[in-house]
Amino acid sequence: MAIQRTFSIIKPDATERNLTGAVNAVIEAAGLRIVAQKRILMSRREAETFYGVHRERPFFGELVDFMTSGPVVVQVLEGENAVLRYREVMGATNPANAEEGTIRKKFARSIGENSVHGSDSEENAAIEIAQFFSGNEIVG
Numbered sequence: 020m021a022i023q024r025t026f027s028i029i030k031p032d033a034t035e036r037n038l039t040g041a042v043n044a045v046i047e048a049a050g051l052r053i054v055a056q057k058r059i060l061m062s063r064r065e066a067e068t069f070y071g072v073h074r075e076r077p078f079f080g081e082l083v084d085f086m087t088s089g090p091v092v093v094q095v096l097e098g099e100n101a102v103l104r105y106r107e108v109m110g111a112t113n114p115a116n117a118e119e120g121t122i123r124k125k126f127a128r129s130i131g132e133n134s135v136h137g138s139d140s141e142e143n144a145a146i147e148i149a150q151f152f153s154g155n156e157i158v159g
């Protein structure tokens with residue numbers, strides 16, 4: 020399997036509890052490399068663009084409110100089969116369904132405040148990475 024990149028966000032519920040390092044430790048222990056990372060306050064426009072696919076969902080407003088409520092850490096992760104690997108490491112969207120040892124099982128509070136985001140395909144990873152990083156900010 021080729022080396023791949025995926026996009027990750029450490030969400031406001033995790034940064035608020037000072038869990039950035041704890042989340043990163045799980046990511047690195049799983050064999051993924053953090054090849055770009057920055058802590059930002061997402062604007063409403065950025066959040067609405069990022070989650071545009073969910074615009075018609077009933078939780079869209081809540082999701083945008085939450086993602087702009089505090090600092091997030093946006094990241095590019097690199098490794099073998101990184102998109103799928105990171106989804107395994109995150110665990111299920113709803114922490115009630117997440118496997119032991121996953122980030123969401125360890126840290127998430129609820130389906131909304133679920134500590135991390137990860138791309139769902141290589142194609143979306145490229146789009147999401149390009150929304151937040153320029154090429155020279157990613158150092159593999």
Ligand code: CMP
Pocket residue numbers: 073078081082112130131132133135136137
């Ligand atoms: P994420 O992987 O960032 O992608 C979309 C997000 O929508 C998802 O994680 C959840 O945090 C959020 N989400 C999904 N379903 C719900 C829901 N029923 N209520 C609130 N937020 C949700």
